[in-house]
Amino acid sequence: MTTAIASQSLTLTHDLPLDxxxxxxxxxxxxxxxxxxxxxxxxxVLVCHALTGDQYVASNHxxxxxxxxxxxxxxxxxxxxxGRFHVICANxxxxxxxxxxxxxxxxxxxxxxxxxxxxxVRDMARAQIALIDALGIERLHTVVGGSMxxxxxxxxxxxxxxxxxxxxxxxxxxxxSAQNIAFHEVGRQxxxxxxxxxxxxxxGHAAPDAGLAVARMAAHIxxxxxxxxxxxxxxxxxxxxxxxxxxxxxxxxxxxLRYQGSGFTQRFDANSYxxxxxxxxxxxxxxxxxxxGEGSGKLADAFAGHAMGxxxxxxxxxxxxxxxxxxxxSRHVVHALNAVGAPVSFVELSAPHGHDSFLLDVPALDRVxxxxxx
Amino acid sequence: MTTAIASQSLTLTHDLPLDxxxxxxxxxxxxxxxxxxxxxxxxxVLVCHALTGDQYVASNHxxxxxxxxxxxxxxxxxxxxxGRFHVICANxxxxxxxxxxxxxxxxxxxxxxxxxxxxxVRDMARAQIALIDALGIERLHTVVGGSMxxxxxxxxxxxxxxxxxxxxxxxxxxxxSAQNIAFHEVGRQxxxxxxxxxxxxxxGHAAPDAGLAVARMAAHIxxxxxxxxxxxxxxxxxxxxxxxxxxxxxxxxxxxLRYQGSGFTQRFDANSYxxxxxxxxxxxxxxxxxxxGEGSGKLADAFAGHAMGxxxxxxxxxxxxxxxxxxxxSRHVVHALNAVGAPVSFVELSAPHGHDSFLLDVPALDRVxxxxxx
Numbered sequence: 001m002t003t004a005i006a007s008q009s010l011t012l013t014h015d016l017p018l019d020x021x022x023x024x025x026x027x028x029x030x031x032x033x034x035x036x037x038x039x040x041x042x043x044x045v046l047v048c049h050a051l052t053g054d055q056y057v058a059s060n061h062x063x064x065x066x067x068x069x070x071x072x073x074x075x076x077x078x079x080x081x082x083g084r085f086h087v088i089c090a091n092x093x094x095x096x097x098x099x100x101x102x103x104x105x106x107x108x109x110x111x112x113x114x115x116x117x118x119x120x121v122r123d124m125a126r127a128q129i130a131l132i133d134a135l136g137i138e139r140l141h142t143v144v145g146g147s148m149x150x151x152x153x154x155x156x157x158x159x160x161x162x163x164x165x166x167x168x169x170x171x172x173x174x175x176x177s178a179q180n181i182a183f184h185e186v187g188r189q190x191x192x193x194x195x196x197x198x199x200x201x202x203x204g205h206a207a208p209d210a211g212l213a214v215a216r217m218a219a220h221i222x223x224x225x226x227x228x229x230x231x232x233x234x235x236x237x238x239x240x241x242x243x244x245x246x247x248x249x250x251x252x253x254x255x256x257l258r259y260q261g262s263g264f265t266q267r268f269d270a271n272s273y274x275x276x277x278x279x280x281x282x283x284x285x286x287x288x289x290x291x292x293g294e295g296s297g298k299l300a301d302a303f304a305g306h307a308m309g310x311x312x313x314x315x316x317x318x319x320x321x322x323x324x325x326x327x328x329x330s331r332h333v334v335h336a337l338n339a340v341g342a343p344v345s346f347v348e349l350s351a352p353h354g355h356d357s358f359l360l361d362v363p364a365l366d367r368v369x370x371x372x373x374x
Numbered sequence: 375m376t377t378a379i380a381s382q383s384l385t386l387t388h389d390l391p392l393d394x395x396x397x398x399x400x401x402x403x404x405x406x407x408x409x410x411x412x413x414x415x416x417x418x419v420l421v422c423h424a425l426t427g428d429q430y431v432a433s434n435h436x437x438x439x440x441x442x443x444x445x446x447x448x449x450x451x452x453x454x455x456x457g458r459f460h461v462i463c464a465n466x467x468x469x470x471x472x473x474x475x476x477x478x479x480x481x482x483x484x485x486x487x488x489x490x491x492x493x494x495v496r497d498m499a500r501a502q503i504a505l506i507d508a509l510g511i512e513r514l515h516t517v518v519g520g521s522m523x524x525x526x527x528x529x530x531x532x533x534x535x536x537x538x539x540x541x542x543x544x545x546x547x548x549x550x551s552a553q554n555i556a557f558h559e560v561g562r563q564x565x566x567x568x569x570x571x572x573x574x575x576x577x578g579h580a581a582p583d584a585g586l587a588v589a590r591m592a593a594h595i596x597x598x599x600x601x602x603x604x605x606x607x608x609x610x611x612x613x614x615x616x617x618x619x620x621x622x623x624x625x626x627x628x629x630x631l632r633y634q635g636s637g638f639t640q641r642f643d644a645n646s647y648x649x650x651x652x653x654x655x656x657x658x659x660x661x662x663x664x665x666x667g668e669g670s671g672k673l674a675d676a677f678a679g680h681a682m683g684x685x686x687x688x689x690x691x692x693x694x695x696x697x698x699x700x701x702x703x704s705r706h707v708v709h710a711l712n713a714v715g716a717p718v719s720f721v722e723l724s725a726p727h728g729h730d731s732f733l734l735d736v737p738a739l740d741r742v743x744x745x746x747x748x
Contacts, residue, residue, distance in 0.1 A: 183595060
């Protein structure tokens with residue numbers, strides 16, 4: 001893992017308060033922008049990225065050289081049209097592409113490693129708000145994101161109801177389920193079981209790439225549907241006519257997973273993976289507004305700032321093949337918004353790719369996103 | 375991992391032929407029996423165990439001291455009534471509870487480790503047949519198993535159609551899907567990434583317990599349903615009132631998974647886990663009877679020996695919450711049996727526990743199993 005030099009970054013002059021009770025001094029937020037900001041600053045669209053995403057939403061990744069992760073959605077003439085909108089995408093705090101995270105240098109001149117405070121999705125949203133404050137943007141035209149990006153979108157809307165006119169949350173949830181937490185815990189255990197992890201203090205040494213690759217492999221399965229995997233790979237063998245009767249990657253799906261795992265370690269920091277999965281597991285929007293213990297929050301209360309149409313317009317999108325954050329999770333948010341009388345639209349799209357559908361070629365997604373930003 | 379002394383075992387005097395082309399010399403099959411074999415040897419029920427199961431179906435496990443894994447199904451007055459049936463359960467070859475596997479001593483006096491040949495589910499069935507041959511049992515009253523036990527059941531029925539009068543396959547499939555293979559590959563990679571694995575030659579050294587625990591954790595999630603996990607754990611915290619903002623097991627589901635992972639390493643050999651998951655991934659009953667490449671086999675052909683009612687009576691059982699081997703996989707088998715005119719019953723049971731339902735308290739399962747063996 002090499003730390004990239006972000007093309008733009010902001011260093012906060014105030015301490016960023018965190019849910020854990022600590023605060024981050026001189027936090028750095030790395031970001032990219034696309035398209036011109038208009039004179040009254042009313043055309044800004046904030047795109048929030050997912051767990052392993054970054055600010056390179058519509059430009060080449062500086063390490064891999066690959067195109068931006070949402071180029072089919074963001075660009076000239078695209079549904080989020082950079083000819084019309086000023087698109088902002090910031091690396092989340094805790095990550096490793098230029099924003100302050102566990103691999104960053106702490107004020108004492110040493111890497112944070114596990115001294116980095118455990119952050120939450122709300123902390124990520126606070127950093128997004130600090131960025132648009134610095135850019136002088138009072139109200140976003142739209143805040144949009146899929147997966148963990150969608151969690152930030154919901155958190156930003158709940159905690160800063162006046163800061164976005166349109167709220168678009170895709171393939172996401174207002175809380176991590178037991179199964180979601182379980183899959184993340186497997187990944188964290190894989191990383192922490194790697195002797196190279198050294199209690200998080202591996203900087204300057206070999207990184208825990210083997211553990212991180214296993215974590216990525218396990219997570220990657222949850223991003224795809226069973227039917228999608230069957231269609232893409234089935235039981236087809238990889239570059240061979242017969243089974244090898246050994247432990248090589250006989251099946252294409254094995255080869256693909258190994259490639260996903262090892263490729264990921266080139267661009268991602270294992271400690272960032274621990275911190276960001278933890279933030280996702282802690283995410284429960286109803287819990288945040290509750291005074292008591294588990295389950296005592298009411299999700300509708302989280303959206304009180306949008307009561308009776310005085311807040312944003314909402315749009316929720318789910319995919320029928322997404323078993324990580326199934327449609328029921330989006331409906332749960334829709335019902336909460338209905339309960340406070342906030343204007344909300346919802347659509348479940350049919351797509352074969354599972355959770356990853358929000359990143360892939362789903363023409364219906366392009367159409368509905370374009371329509372919502374009209 | 376300590377190797378247990380099985381209470382009964384058979385050492386084959388002939389070489390056991392394997393699908394890989396090699397054969398196993400002096401293979402040992404460790405087994406348990408319950409109930410008396412009658413004079414004409416017509417009351418034998420062979421129980422086939424799952425991936426991490428063993429021969430202790432209805433008696434205490436010699437390492438953990440826990441009750442047998444299917445005591446609610448097998449015993450006096452139970453659906454598989456040991457007052458009436460002679461129940462046989464053998465440790466599969468490749469495993470580590472007394473039957474020959476990678477942790478066994480090879481003819482050269484050294485542990486097999488990765489020199490152990492890669493086996494298949496059909497090879498396991500061949501070993502089961504060798505055992506009932508040695509016991510002088512021509513035709514089983516019933517062959518029964520869940521999960522990988524069900525795969526052995528189907529393989530035995532397909533390859534040795536005259537050896538069982540009743541065939542009962544529970545929560546299983548006739549082929550491993552791409553998603554099934556993918557989850558197993560994550561587990562194998564976790565084991566092989568553990569430096570203690572040493573290319574499989576870790577006997578006499580520390581075992582790759584950390585990798586094996588991660589493998590078990592990943593697999594364990596697939597055995598449970600999302601709804602079951604939510605009901606059992608939800609987002610409840612473990613022995614604390616507030617989140618710790620750290621990487622301890624804050625959530626009950628994390629604590630549970632860690633316990634499952636570490637407990638497993640006490641009783642299971644990591645190389646056995648590699649070999650048995652490989653056998654399951656290789657399993658495709660249609661492929662076995664096909665001469666050509668992928669997908670060219672027809673599952674019905676595998677059951678040709680049961681055509682027009684001259685073979686066994688079949689019964690397939692699936693669970694509605696099982697996403698590892700969903701009901702569609704059982705239906706696929708039923709349709710193949712229909713195509714050859716074999717007598718087959720099928721039921722999908724409603725149970726909240728996911729794949730593990732076959733091991734858990736599902737009274738409807740008891741009833742239908744009892745009925746089928748009547």
